[in-house]
Amino acid sequence: MSWLSGDEDDDEDDRKYSEYDESSVRTRPNPKANKPRSKIRPEHADAIEGRVFSVDRGRYGIWVAEGTPEERQIIAARARELGRNQQGKVSVVTGDWVDLVGDTSGTEGTLARIVRIRERRTLLRRSADDTDAVERIIVANADQMLIVVAAADPEPRPRLVDRYLVAAYDAGIDPILCITKTDLQDPAEFLENFAGLEFRVIASRSDEVPLEQLRALLEGHTTVAVGHSGVGKSTLVNALVPDANRAVGHVNAVTGRGRHTSSSTISYRVGSGWVVDTPGVRSFGLGHIDPGKILSSFTDLALLAEECPRGCTHLPDAPDCAIAEAINAGALGDVGRLRLDSFQRLITTLGSTSV
Numbered sequence: 001m002s003w004l005s006g007d008e009d010d011d012e013d014d015r016k017y018s019e020y021d022e023s024s025v026r027t028r029p030n031p032k033a034n035k036p037r038s039k040i041r042p043e044h045a046d047a048i049e050g051r052v053f054s055v056d057r058g059r060y061g062i063w064v065a066e067g068t069p070e071e072r073q074i075i076a077a078r079a080r081e082l083g084r085n086q087q088g089k090v091s092v093v094t095g096d097w098v099d100l101v102g103d104t105s106g107t108e109g110t111l112a113r114i115v116r117i118r119e120r121r122t123l124l125r126r127s128a129d130d131t132d133a134v135e136r137i138i139v140a141n142a143d144q145m146l147i148v149v150a151a152a153d154p155e156p157r158p159r160l161v162d163r164y165l166v167a168a169y170d171a172g173i174d175p176i177l178c179i180t181k182t183d184l185q186d187p188a189e190f191l192e193n194f195a196g197l198e199f200r201v202i203a204s205r206s207d208e209v210p211l212e213q214l215r216a217l218l219e220g221h222t223t224v225a226v227g228h229s230g231v232g233k234s235t236l237v238n239a240l241v242p243d244a245n246r247a248v249g250h251v252n253a254v255t256g257r258g259r260h261t262s263s264s265t266i267s268y269r270v271g272s273g274w275v276v277d278t279p280g281v282r283s284f285g286l287g288h289i290d291p292g293k294i295l296s297s298f299t300d301l302a303l304l305a306e307e308c309p310r311g312c313t314h315l316p317d318a319p320d321c322a323i324a325e326a327i328n329a330g331a332l333g334d335v336g337r338l339r340l341d342s343f344q345r346l347i348t349t350l351g352s353t354s355v
């Protein structure tokens with residue numbers, strides 16, 4: 001865990017955390033890096049690509065030619081040829097890169113067709129609850145998760161943050177923790193819960209939103225924002241996104257539909273980055289998650305686990321767990337114990353018995 005700050009005074013903290021802070025420098029500077037490439041098949045060779053920013057009852061709002069003079073928003077529907085998979089219709093979700101044919105002019109009243117979904121780089125999913133193995137996709141191609149939690153009012157719950165972390169690690173998405181309402185409470189004590197984890201932390205208060213730091217974090221990335229109701233997520237997004245950038249407004253003007261009635265996400269453009277807000281996501285079940293993937297997000301622990309007995313749970317009561325043995329022998333220094341504790345807490349979150 002590392003604090004992010006524009007403040008020079010924090011150099012000391014940076015040094016303190018630097019030994020286990022490798023993930024915070026794992027940035028992806030190339031703004032196009034989260035755009036998966038795939039070969040255009042011969043059919044629809046004239047298709048153009050675009051990125052889905054809204055989903056509303058079978059109509060998809062799509063940005064095309066982003067960052068060029070031809071940049072525009074268009075509305076599209078699914079082409080029949082998109083087909084079905086075992087779960088039913090192949091779904092197009094916010095964040096998907098798609099290939100489009102038909103009228104792609106973006107002129108009012110026109111409709112393009114989505115003929116292909118490009119390979120997804122990440123997929124953030126949830127189940128209705130922890131026992132439900134049916135997964136729902138929240139967003140495709142996000143590479144960061146902004147976990148918004150209030151320092152107080154509502155009282156922060158470490159277990160809830162754990163759940164978001166599990167979902168992020170499972171999806172291969174970098175978590176960032178944003179603590180709001182720091183005017184009400186010093187978040188230091190709460191943050192001790194995460195001392196063994198590698199993620200970036202940013203503090204915010206509504207009278208002093210750290211806009212520059214946030215914009216720098218979001219630039220060039222697709223960031224999905226999650227948080228419990230009342231934590232101040234809207235306040236944060238409102239400060240970050242002037243009304244004019246709200247992509248969703250344009251779609252409503254074209255379709256004449258009510259404001260994001262049935263969509264559970266709303267996307268905003270911030271510089272060359274995207275923020276996908278999830279106000280409609282009420283629960284975050286983890287029934288679909290594979291605990292093995294959580295371990296692989298802890299690369300240092302995963303390496304030690306190679307020596308574990310088959311079927312090792314890596315939990316405190318696991319006999320001969322090689323991770324625990326190595327850490328007790330000082331393998332990862334002082335932070336090793338904290339990391340193992342955090343990892344164990346996360347997999348216990350899943351109620352899993354085997355990793």
Ligand SMILES: Nc1nc2c(ncn2[C@@H]2O[C@H](COP(=O)(O)OP(=O)(O)OP(=O)(O)O)[C@@H](O)[C@H]2O)c(=O)[nH]1
Nearest residue numbers: 180181182204205206228229230231232233234235
């Ligand atoms: N003291 C303090 N209050 C804040 C801060 N940020 C937001 N609030 C207040 O907290 C309440 C909830 O803020 P919202 O931004 O609506 O929270 P939200 O997470 O979007 O919640 P939902 O709209 O329910 O999803 C509002 O009354 C805000 O004025 C902050 O930094 N400090």
Ligand SMILES: [Zn+2]
Nearest residue numbers: 308312314321
């Ligand atoms: Zn083990």
